[in-house]
Amino acid sequence: MDRKLVGVDLGGTTIKFAILTDSGDVQQKWSVETNILDEGSHIVPDIIESINHHLSLYNMDKSQFIGIGMGTPGTVDRDAGTVVGAYNLNWKTTQHVRDEVEAGTGIKFTMDNDANVAGLGERWKGAGENGQDVSFVTLGTGIGGGLIAGGELLHGTAGAAGEIGHVTVEPNGYLCTCGKRGCLEQYASATGVVHVARDMAEEFSGDSELKRQTDDGQDITSKLVFDLAKGGDALAIRVVDKVSYYLGLALGNLANTLNPESIVIGGGVSAAGDFLLNQVNHYFQEFTFTTVRNSTSLKLARLGNDAGVIGAASLALSFE
Ligand SMILES: [Zn+2]
Numbered sequence: 001m002d003r004k005l006v007g008v009d010l011g012g013t014t015i016k017f018a019i020l021t022d023s024g025d026v027q028q029k030w031s032v033e034t035n036i037l038d039e040g041s042h043i044v045p046d047i048i049e050s051i052n053h054h055l056s057l058y059n060m061d062k063s064q065f066i067g068i069g070m071g072t073p074g075t076v077d078r079d080a081g082t083v084v085g086a087y088n089l090n091w092k093t094t095q096h097v098r099d100e101v102e103a104g105t106g107i108k109f110t111m112d113n114d115a116n117v118a119g120l121g122e123r124w125k126g127a128g129e130n131g132q133d134v135s136f137v138t139l140g141t142g143i144g145g146g147l148i149a150g151g152e153l154l155h156g157t158a159g160a161a162g163e164i165g166h167v168t169v170e171p172n173g174y175l176c177t178c179g180k181r182g183c184l185e186q187y188a189s190a191t192g193v194v195h196v197a198r199d200m201a202e203e204f205s206g207d208s209e210l211k212r213q214t215d216d217g218q219d220i221t222s223k224l225v226f227d228l229a230k231g232g233d234a235l236a237i238r239v240v241d242k243v244s245y246y247l248g249l250a251l252g253n254l255a256n257t258l259n260p261e262s263i264v265i266g267g268g269v270s271a272a273g274d275f276l277l278n279q280v281n282h283y284f285q286e287f288t289f290t291t292v293r294n295s296t297s298l299k300l301a302r303l304g305n306d307a308g309v310i311g312a313a314s315l316a317l318s319f320e
Helices: 043-057 097-105 114-125 190-203 209-215 222-230 234-258 268-272 274-287 290-295 304-319
Strands: 004-010 014-021 026-033 065-072 075-077 082-084 109-113 134-139 143-149 262-266 297-300
Touching: 004 043, 004 114, 004 304, 014 043, 014 304, 026 043, 026 304, 043 097, 065 097, 065 114, 065 304, 075 109, 082 097, 097 109, 109 114, 109 304, 114 134, 114 143, 114 262, 114 304, 134 234, 134 268, 190 209, 190 222, 190 234, 190 268, 209 222, 209 234, 222 234, 222 268, 222 274, 234 262, 234 274, 262 274, 268 274, 274 297
Parallel strands: 004 065, 065 109, 134 262, 262 297
Antiparallel strands: 004 014, 014 026, 075 082, 134 143
């Protein structure tokens, strides 16, 4: 009998679900809004209800499932099956997610941090091509990462391994939400790109649409910066070059440390595609030493929004 997996990608606005085969093919997908009211107390019951409802809708039985895997914001205690400090879910106190989901569905449950899980997804069915050593970085409103070394996800002693967003790329640079200065996240996330653009616009004196819009006080987005750079805007080109330098520096040093087969770049900012990839790669070559330069490659993510549910489901393979 072919056995199946459930993947859950818990986010601040939606909860995405998928039913997959044990080889990672998505068979069903759905999502529900995340109800963060009442300190997020509806979230776990909603997850249980939604899984049970869809299993009966598809005439499936819990015995057909190897397990449920979930990616979540916040700090995960994998042994205890709990999450704490997921502020975008209003989860301030410890949530006993595993025990509740297992009791409510009758299916075994496991979870990990959302960026780790997206990394597992890209590694398994995406750009990582199921390699043993794959690093993943997501460039969104923040920057997260997932590191797979020797086939295993790295967690670190306090669960903070893979926090690529807080690698220092500019000593004494922009202040970060983590309290430190000069973190990659402040330069190469969607908001970081805009911050760099605004600062460079102040000092730029040439002809530039980006400068005009910035000086006008218009809302600048990272997408606008990349689009203008692609169109030849002199300031936007400089901004993208600077952002690419920081990314090349951080990812180069990551490669010098872990020497993965590939570093997969995902998240909203990576929508800039090969244009971004090529420029980051230029600096990546500069900041890596020969063995690493010849064996680690930068790639764009392939799974988009599905990386989370696919990677989450792969966690449950440990129950096989
Ligand atoms: Zn930081």
